[in-house]
Amino acid sequence: MKKKERLSRDLTLGHRIWQYRESYLLMAPYMLLFFLLTVIPVVAAICLSFTDFNMLSWPDFVGFENYLRMFLDDKTFLIVLKNTLIFAFLTGPVSYILSFLFAWLINELGDRMRPFMTLLFYMPVLGGNVYFVWGLLLSGDSYGIINSLLMQVGILNEPQEWLVNQNTVLPVLIVVQLWLSLGTGFLAFVAGFQNTDKSQFEAGAIDGISNRWQELFYITIPGMSQQLLFSAVMQIGASFGVSAVITNLAGFPTTQYAADTIVTYIMDVGTTRFEMGYASTIAVFLFALMMFSNNLIQGVIRRFGTED
Amino acid sequence: MTAGDGKGEKSVNKPKKLRASKRILFRQHLNRSTWGNIGVFLFLGIFGVFFAFPIVYSVCTAFKPMNEILIFPPRIFVRNPSLENFIELGQVATDFWVPLSRYIFNSAVISVVATLGHLLLAGMAAYPLAKHPFPGSKFLNQVMVMSLLFTSSVTYIPQYIVMAKMGLIDTPWALILPALQSSLGVYLMRSFILTIPNAMLEAARIDGASEFRIYFQVIFPNVKPAAMTLIIFAFQGIWNNGGGSLIYSEELKVLPAILSSVTAGGIARAGVASAASLILMLPPIILFCFAQRNVIETMSTSGLK
Structure with missing residues (x-):
């Protein structure tokens, strides 16, 4: 039956x-x-991730050896993990908020200024490789514009090797990454603001809303929760995936791994040392880290969204 | 200014000229203080300068003759613009044994093939995902959303292993295939197709059209903004992809690869590198200028439910 x-x-x-x-x-x-x-x-x-694999011979099963090595024996991994978290926690939320803020303020502008400012803020992403110019601006000799300016003002006495010095390379790259981070999420916000139903503002004005802040918190944000979720996903992908900027500006690998992230470290282990098994282990860890952050953030935004 | 005046700019068909002349700087809103407007302008202005400065500097450097690049203290703007750097870029490329035109040709062919291919494949996949309740559709949609997280840099090494095993490394396919399967395109297209009323599809079905025909003759003509957006995102991604360790034969390399070789030359090559970056930067920016309205329209349907 x-x-x-x-x-x-x-x-x-x-x-x-x-x-x-x-x-x-x-x-x-x-x-x-x-x-x-x-x-x-x-x-x-x-x-x-459970094998020893060099691309040439058949992978050897080694159990959890790679995972143990990653957490217990690999000091470099701990450095790049720390860098990744710094990148993610600084550039992620800051550029998420900046994207939202810029989109909101751009929305206040007139019909001609709006597309222009949108293009301006999106240009670094659109230009793709144009971030190489930061290498010129931050050039370690006195030909670098930033060194030269700071020396003329008297803040610096001698040129700084911004991208070589272990103390400055990470903060400097974070600024560059922020410059580069108004991407798809930003466009989604710009679109979300323009899409908000105009009659709601009218109704709000009658109900006693008296300035742009109240409009933002009582009308616009509750109506944009979907864009907020989408941008968060894109932002997590971007801020955990920072890699090309680092390798192109600060070298591959950077001095003492001072600014390397998990992604660039995976490339280092994989494409220069050909330890593909171990590289996969680190990649799996990164996948897990990103999924965890995503679940956490989606949860927070959803709760925040339904309160209104 | 009365309450109704600034409302419904889009719904009411006022003559365009009048509207534009009145609202170049700010939109007319309710509840806006003058000081607030000045604050907005200052804030955007300051950040605008920060965002524009590196690009302006790069463009200026591209036109600087050698003596202006090596001048001390360094200047931001160019005094006597020249095309020296663009000519030298051509010579530098020949030093790598391959003429510059070859890199441009490679870049153009790969970008166009990948962009159009992506549009075709992603659109065809997005339609059933949006409109057909086939077994497994929920699961596939969730997988697509999840994969938005896995950007190309995150899956780089595992993808490299798979492509190496298929013998794709050092062929143009190593650049094209990953671009074809980007999930952002499918996601945006699907969100846009969701807004198309089902009645339109039903009408076509009653006329006996196959799903393929419905996609190409009913859906596709109605998703132009999304198509433009996919074209821009795909083109921008592939055009700027230098190939990294995926391509090592010089005659297969693309334009961004030449930029990184030139940049390694330091200050003496600053002008040439800027010239290369200007050539690289222009196509996506021009494309975006033409299609910004479409992109914004598409992104407004992009929400995650």
């Missing part, structure tokens, strides 16, 4: 799949690539 029941359910499932065969066909080309280049790599990383 039970067997028959299951059979009929299977049949209906199969039937439903057949009924939607065109949907699957439409998705097939994309999904094939997506599974090949996103899903399989993530799954493979999880499997390889």
Whole structure:
């Protein structure tokens, strides 16, 4: 009897799949690539994280050895973990808030200024590699504009090696990363503000809202919770993934790993030392860290959103 | 100014010219104090300078002749603009054995193929994800949202392993394929398609159209803003991707790769590097200028539920 029941359910499932065969066909080309280049790599990383693998010979199963090494024996990992958390906790929330703030203020502007300012703030991301110019601005000799300015004003006596000095490289890169961080989330906010129903403001004014702050907190933010969630996801991806800026400005790896993050360390372990097993272990740790942050932040925003 | 005056700018069809001339600097809102407006302007101005300065400096340096680059103390603006650096960029490229035109050709072909391919594949995948309750649709949608987290730099090494095993390293496909499967495009397209009324699809179905036909003839013509947005995001990503360790043959390298080789030359190459970065920067910026309205329209549907 039970067997028959299951059979009929299977049949209906199969039937439903057949009924939607065109949907699957439409998705097939994309999904094939997506599974090949996103899903399989993530799954493979999880499997390889328990092995010793150098790309040439078959991976050797080593159990939790890589994980133990990562947490107990690898001092460099602890340094890059610390750097990653500093990057994420500083650039993540700050650029999230800046994105929101800029989008809000841009929304106050007139029809001609608005697209211009949006372009201006988005330009560093749009320009892609233009951040290389920070290498010129921060150049370690007195030809660097920043050194030269600070020396003329008298704050510095001799040129600073901003991107080599272990004490300055991390803060400097954080500023550059903030400059580069008004990305997709920022655009989502700009769009969210422009989309808010104008009649709500009118109603609000009648109900006693008297300035732009009250408008923001009582009308706009509650209406934008979806954009807030989307931007948070994009922001987490961006702030844990900081890598190209670091390697292109401060070197690969940076002096004493002073500004390396988990991502650049994975590249170091993987592409220069070819310890792919261990690189996968660190990658899996990073995946877990990002998913954890995401769940935490989505939870906080959702709670914040439903209170209003 | 009466209460109704500044409202409904978009819904009411006032003559455009009148509106624009009145509101160049600020929109007319209720509840706005003059001092507040001045504060907004100052705040945006100060940050605007911070955001614009490096780019302005880069553009100026691109046109500086050698003696202005090596001048001390360094100057921000250019006095006698020249095209010296662009000419030298061409020569530097030839020193790497491959003419500059080859890098430009590689970049252009890869970017166009990847961008259009991404638009085609992502759009086709987004339609069923948005509109069809097929078995597994909930799960796939969740996977797509989750994968927004896994940016290309985060999955770089595992992806490198898979592509190396497939023999894709050092071929143009190592740059193209990862760009084709970016999940942000599918996500944005899906959110936009959700806003298309089902009645339109039903009408086409009653006429006997296949789902493929519905996508290409009913959906696609109605998602132009999202399509423009996908084009911009995809193009910007791939155009700026230097390839890293994915490409090592000089004749397959792309423009950003030449920028990093030139930048390694230090202050003497500052002008050439700026020239290269200017060439790199222009296409995405021009594209964005034309399509900003579309991008904003698409992003307004991007919310996470």
